[in-house]
Amino acid sequence: MTCALAWLVHPFLSRKSSEIRSSYPRQSNHMLHRLPKLRHTIFGSPISYHQIRRLSLRTQHRRMSIPTVTSWTGPPILLGVIGGSGLYKLDSITPVAEISITTPWGSPSSPITIAKTPADNHVAFLARHGRNHAILPSNVPNLANIAALKHLGVKAILAFSAVGSLREEIAPKDFVIPSQIIDRTKGIRRSSFFGFGEEESVVAHAGFGDPFDETLRPIVYETVKSTLSSHPLTVHTGKTVVCMEGPQFSTRAESLMYRTWGGDIINMSVLPEAKLAREAEISYVLIATATDYDAWRPASAAVNVAEVMESLKANVEASNLVTTKVLDRIWSEIDSDDKPAVKGIKDSMRFSIMTRSEFVADKAKSNLRFLLPWFAQE
Numbered sequence: 001m002t003c004a005l006a007w008l009v010h011p012f013l014s015r016k017s018s019e020i021r022s023s024y025p026r027q028s029n030h031m032l033h034r035l036p037k038l039r040h041t042i043f044g045s046p047i048s049y050h051q052i053r054r055l056s057l058r059t060q061h062r063r064m065s066i067p068t069v070t071s072w073t074g075p076p077i078l079l080g081v082i083g084g085s086g087l088y089k090l091d092s093i094t095p096v097a098e099i100s101i102t103t104p105w106g107s108p109s110s111p112i113t114i115a116k117t118p119a120d121n122h123v124a125f126l127a128r129h130g131r132n133h134a135i136l137p138s139n140v141p142n143l144a145n146i147a148a149l150k151h152l153g154v155k156a157i158l159a160f161s162a163v164g165s166l167r168e169e170i171a172p173k174d175f176v177i178p179s180q181i182i183d184r185t186k187g188i189r190r191s192s193f194f195g196f197g198e199e200e201s202v203v204a205h206a207g208f209g210d211p212f213d214e215t216l217r218p219i220v221y222e223t224v225k226s227t228l229s230s231h232p233l234t235v236h237t238g239k240t241v242v243c244m245e246g247p248q249f250s251t252r253a254e255s256l257m258y259r260t261w262g263g264d265i266i267n268m269s270v271l272p273e274a275k276l277a278r279e280a281e282i283s284y285v286l287i288a289t290a291t292d293y294d295a296w297r298p299a300s301a302a303v304n305v306a307e308v309m310e311s312l313k314a315n316v317e318a319s320n321l322v323t324t325k326v327l328d329r330i331w332s333e334i335d336s337d338d339k340p341a342v343k344g345i346k347d348s349m350r351f352s353i354m355t356r357s358e359f360v361a362d363k364a365k366s367n368l369r370f371l372l373p374w375f376a377q378e
């Protein structure tokens, strides 16, 4: 049944291939000539639009009619968007290129789409569970996702997540911009760029008291609220998200316990994503969309995938509407290093790393410089 439902809601699977092809604007060679500012390189050498065009035709993504590149030298990409369940692409903004990046921590969940907002700002989008939703929450390559976005120059991430509601007043289809997190993951996900792998001998303790960026959170809340003001739903903020391991949903006893702990909503994805963004010195905000009442309501059936899917379609439509406004609004808060949302986090890890650089192995240094270019340079 799960498969059948996934098939129904998945935007690619549920549509004919001809529809998919035509949903992306075609860029003729002529149009590409009219974008002189977009310069791409492959292995450091500049390549022409004709080469990009030829390359892209060789890939499976040619049906999207956007070039596939391995690095980006076009306009700055200050904002990253991570799409969650149901949000495998952004329909409301214009894709201009696709980037395949490999990081010291592997490849991201999906190729990264560079897309243009209505105000012509370039943002990077990736699908957390992959475009075919084939990656379980416990298996999401969070380090690669965050490192790839940071490497592209991203200063803030707007993440989307489908969540269960632990409160009567948060109804399915409501939006929540949470302010706190309770960690109920089970230690099976790597949750730090430090202390593991090549970076085993590097100790760092990032501050995480306010897990979401407190400058951007109220701005995102106000923008989402005004964008959806005519919709029959409520936008909440100042709530706590419980992040559980999954993939199974909670028992009724667990769901009731999370309520006594102060949990308001529950998902399986915000961690370690938010922790890794903090270590990468990227401001992070979550837009959560409620899909169900989890398992705490005595008279209601406990959540199942069918219930989640039912809300998901409306949530995805509303999320696409929200992105048309919120991306440019966030951009205006991060377009210079003097803005509080950038200033507050830039260089913050300089004061969190305990290990002196002379004790760090060369490989660990080069890996960490992919993320934090200033690391061990002095």
Ligand SMILES: CSC[C@H]1O[C@H](OP(=O)(O)O)[C@H](O)[C@@H]1O
Pocket: 083, 084, 085, 086, 128, 129, 137, 160, 161, 162, 163, 267, 268, 269, 270, 308
């Ligand atoms: C599809 S129900 C459970 C699944 O949905 C949420 O995913 P995401 O946060 O990526 O939207 C939740 O965290 C679980 O991974």
Ligand SMILES: Nc1ncnc2[nH]cnc12
Pocket: 162, 163, 164, 165, 244, 249, 250, 266, 267, 268, 291, 292, 293, 294, 295, 303, 308
């Ligand atoms: N009830 C729930 N528990 C965990 N993650 C979810 N994502 C959507 N609904 C959820």
